[in-house]
Amino acid sequence: MTLTSIVIPTYNGLSLLKPCVEAIRTYTAESTPYEIIVVDNGSTDGTAEYCAMERIRFVRLPENRGFPVACNAGLRAACGDELLLLNNDVTVTSHWLENMKAALYTDEKVGIIGPVTNYASGIQQVDITFRDIEHFQQLAAANNVTDASRWKEVRRIVGLCMLMRRSVLESVGWFDEAYSPGHYEDDDYCYRARLQGFRLLICNDVLVHHQGSASFQKTDPLEWKQLLERNRSIFINKWHVDPLEYMDISDEGGNKE
Numbered sequence: 286m287t288l289t290s291i292v293i294p295t296y297n298g299l300s301l302l303k304p305c306v307e308a309i310r311t312y313t314a315e316s317t318p319y320e321i322i323v324v325d326n327g328s329t330d331g332t333a334e335y336c337a338m339e340r341i342r343f344v345r346l347p348e349n350r351g352f353p354v355a356c357n358a359g360l361r362a363a364c365g366d367e368l369l370l371l372n373n374d375v376t377v378t379s380h381w382l383e384n385m386k387a388a389l390y391t392d393e394k395v396g397i398i399g400p401v402t403n404y405a406s407g408i409q410q411v412d413i414t415f416r417d418i419e420h421f422q423q424l425a426a427a428n429n430v431t432d433a434s435r436w437k438e439v440r441r442i443v444g445l446c447m448l449m450r451r452s453v454l455e456s457v458g459w460f461d462e463a464y465s466p467g468h469y470e471d472d473d474y475c476y477r478a479r480l481q482g483f484r485l486l487i488c489n490d491v492l493v494h495h496q497g498s499a500s501f502q503k504t505d506p507l508e509w510k511q512l513l514e515r516n517r518s519i520f521i522n523k524w525h526v527d528p529l530e531y532m533d534i535s536d537e538g539g540n541k542e
Contacts, residue, residue, distance in 0.1 A: 286318050287365070287386075288319065288365040288366055289320075289365050289366070289367040290319070290322060290360075290363030290364060290367070290368050291321050291371055292324060292360060292362075292370050292371065293306075293322070293372075293373050294352055294355030294370075294372075294373070295325055295355075295373045296327070297329065297330045297332075298330075299330045299332050301373045301496065302323065302332065302335070302373045303335065304418075305371070305374070305375060306339065306341065308376045308378070309321060312380075313377070313382050314380070314382070317382050317383055317386070319382065320363075320365060322341075322344060323342070323343050323344070324346065324358050324362075325343065325345045325346065326348070326355055327347055327349050327350075342362065344359060346358060350466075351462075351464075351465030351466030352466060353461060353464050353465050354462050356444075356470075357459045357462065360454060360460075366450075367450060368448070368453075369382075369446070369447065369448045369449075371445070372444070372445040374496035375402075375493055375494065376418060376421075376494040376495075377493050378421075378422055378425035379426045379429050380429040380430075381400065381429065382448075383431075384429055384490050385398045385400065385488055386398075387433075388436050389448060389450065391433065394482060394483060395484045395486055396449055396452070396453040396478050396481075396483025397442050397447060397475065397478055397483065397485045398442070398447075398449070398485075398486050399439075399442035399486075399488070400487070400488055400492060401488070401489050401492050402445065402446070402492065402493050402494065403415070404495040404496070405495060407439075407532065408487065409487055411492070425492040425493070428489075428490065428492045429491055431490055435488065435490045436487070436488055437489065438486055439485050439486070440475065440479065440532050441471070441472050441485065441532045442471065442487065443471060446493055446495075453478055456478075456483075457478050457481055461473050464516050468512060468513055469513075469516040469519065469520050472528045473523070473524075475532075476520075
């Protein structure tokens with residue numbers, strides 16, 4: 286069996302990281318080998334101590350350098366045949382990784398896989414009503430039955446949960462750190478992957494929970510809007526394409542991480 290490296294960037298998010306890790310350990314099948322790599326952006330909330338206690342592979346950055354930088358640091362440390370970027374505010378569900386890997390290996394040109402969720406931009410967001418996380422897990426268990434007819438080819442995968450072959454990283458390279466602290470770096474990566482001939486699939490047979498925008502909750506709304514516009518401009522100047530039009534996104538949020 287191939288090994289999947291699960292890279293989780295975090296910054297002062299221990300309260301999110303703990304249930305994220307617990308869900309991975311609970312809902313990933315024993316027959317599916319994986320490693321967890323936490324990339325810490327200079328947290329001061331006990332994240333390092335927690336990872337040491339839980340024997341989780343740990344990469345520490347001296348300060349908060351943003352999501353793309355943390356992703357690259359984790360990818361450099363990864364040993365896996367598959368690489369999975371996961372936000373710390375995502376709670377995975379039954380059969381999540383097995384189903385995504387099933388889709389990844391249907392065709393050699395399939396390069397990146399993403400799930401559906403309760404909170405994301407674009408078509409990865411599904412309308413779902415749930416009482417609490419336990420109820421969500423029940424709904425996800427009913428949904429997460431492998432079904433290739435529910436896979437859909439798309440132009441972009443939101444970086445909240447992004448599974449890719451190592452060959453994608455070898456061909457496409459690292460995330461563009463010009464987008465730090467974050468937003469549109471995943472759009473940029475997907476654009477580059479498609480230029481290299483890789484296909485992107487969303488799996489409607491994988492439903493995960495996403496709290497949403499946890500990394501930017503304390504950001505001033507005006508600063509957040511300015512960041513979105515700045516990074517959108519970086520994408521447009523780089524590719525001469527408006528990501529909001531190319532990626533079939535009608536909302537203003539760029540990407541809901």
